[in-house]
Amino acid sequence: MSAITTGGPATTAGGPRKTKAGWNLLGLLVFLTAGFPVYWMLNTAIKPAKDTIDPDPSLFPTGFTLDNFRRALAIADFWGPVGRSLIVSVSVVAIGIVVGMLAALAISRFAFRGRKIVIVGILAVQMVPLVAMIIPIFLLLNDLEQYDKLSGLIITYLTFILPFTVWTLRGFIVNIPKELEEAAMVDGCSRTGAFIRVVFPLLAPGMVATSVYGFIQAWNEYLYALMLLSQKNQTATVWLGNFTTKHGTEYAPMMAGATMMAVPIVALFLLVQRKMAAGLTAGAVKG
């Protein structure tokens, strides 16, 4: 009996610390494995190109050079595709957030016949596998003479991000108590005034997060950009895709190109992911 009581505290003092170290070790393993591709991209981008064709590559940076970036910019026009990607993504987000906000307001702040059908419909179209739609969308834009035009790509992307935008904004709106608006209206605001003065400021962070997320989606899309635009109008993702297919052996500049594409997007992503993930699960645990 006494052996157990004296043994107890001793194990609880040494045990948890030891298990914690074990868990941390596992965590480190996850960190290294999950982070390795990103690390290797950066490492390849900055090390001298000749070191990338070393049959016994060093795991650590062997030097620092920007030559790979220069080479990547020289192989094929980089800023043109980036500019086009920017035009497309910004337009998609600007239109998407306005249109999506109106729709989100309708389904979250109004009770009307058919509301449920609209919600189900918006959720359902979100689930249509986009890859399956490439053939009819290609034919549609071909008929509308929108093939190889940025406007065609913009309207296509708009349909990809709209369901998501509406659904997320709706989530943010329903979390703003209706009483706030009603109080403003009692105090003499019009319905629109109440929205602009009360709801909108509270909604702004959610709108920013949703916009950034939509921007990333549009920026990262590959298949439709490849199919709906010709080579001379290619976007940034297609630029990088062609890089791998046409200059496949030059890995050092390719990783430099990949870095240039990834870094701004990952930075944006870091800014909003907490908000987006929280928005999703705040609803989910309500189950």
Added chain:
Amino acid sequence: MSAADTTTPAKVPPPRQAPPPPVAGNPRRARTSGGAATPWLLLAPCLLILALVLGYPLVRLVTLSFQKFGQSQLWGFLPAQWVGFDNFTGVLGDGEFWQVVVRTIVFAAGSVIFTMVLGMLIALLLQRVSGWMKTLVNIVLVASWGMPIIVATTVFKWLFDADYGILNALLSKLPGVELIGHNWFASGPQGLAVIMLLVVWGAVPFVVITLSAGLTQVPAELEEAARLDGAGSWGVFRYVTLPILKPIIVMLTTLSVIWDMGVFPQVFVMRNGHPEAEFQLLTTYSYDRAFVVNDYAQGSAIALITVVLLLGVVAVYMRQMLKIGEVE
């Protein structure tokens, strides 16, 4: 579920009654005909865009798969011709198609299972590590989550390069392993395993972050109570944590199935824009039929079959979303 119910009351926002109470002091606004039309006016732009670029093409996808539609129809030399079920009998009677179906299902199932299991394990691990380690892992996860798919694909192509890839070099350092010059893409199954790894690597962060957020909502008292009742770690997980997380898990799984059945750029770019026969998944196969063979109708039929295959999963996801969204 009952466990989840006990956590809800504090979190649920004030319930929305279906007919909103007429606004005090402003009864005029609540009952005018303009009020009934307002939501539809607000919805109009959104619905119009969706109908034009998603609804219409969806209908077109169905009609196309019952037509003959090739090069000459595309350029308008010949009108599209109705051929009934010809495209489907052609596709379904093709042995290669069934190989592609099986390959796609195995690929998607593998990706989803690995993603969910790894995601759950890492989420549980993150609960147990020190704070700084959690931050480190989170940063890496978000960075890999945010990587554009094309960038990730390019990087993996480089990691697995036959001659200068770091992976072959590292593995060859192990005793008895000689992989220098080994081409991972010489065989379909091996190449698809690499692509699966790429898909899982990209998908795990979302699952971990979502599950981690869900895990913080599991009341510690419940776990404590279960432990006092004699449950081991597994018991606590199985009978307390898992039931509470079930809605999130169902949603993540269905989403993953939909995403992993739709894998395209990873295969396409990994195989330099021309996936070999043994790399074809339903998505690339449909693309191939339409844009390489120029048989848009048969490509559509294959895409339609993919959509039909996914309908069951979509139904589960929708049910869950509607439950969560408290649409009623």
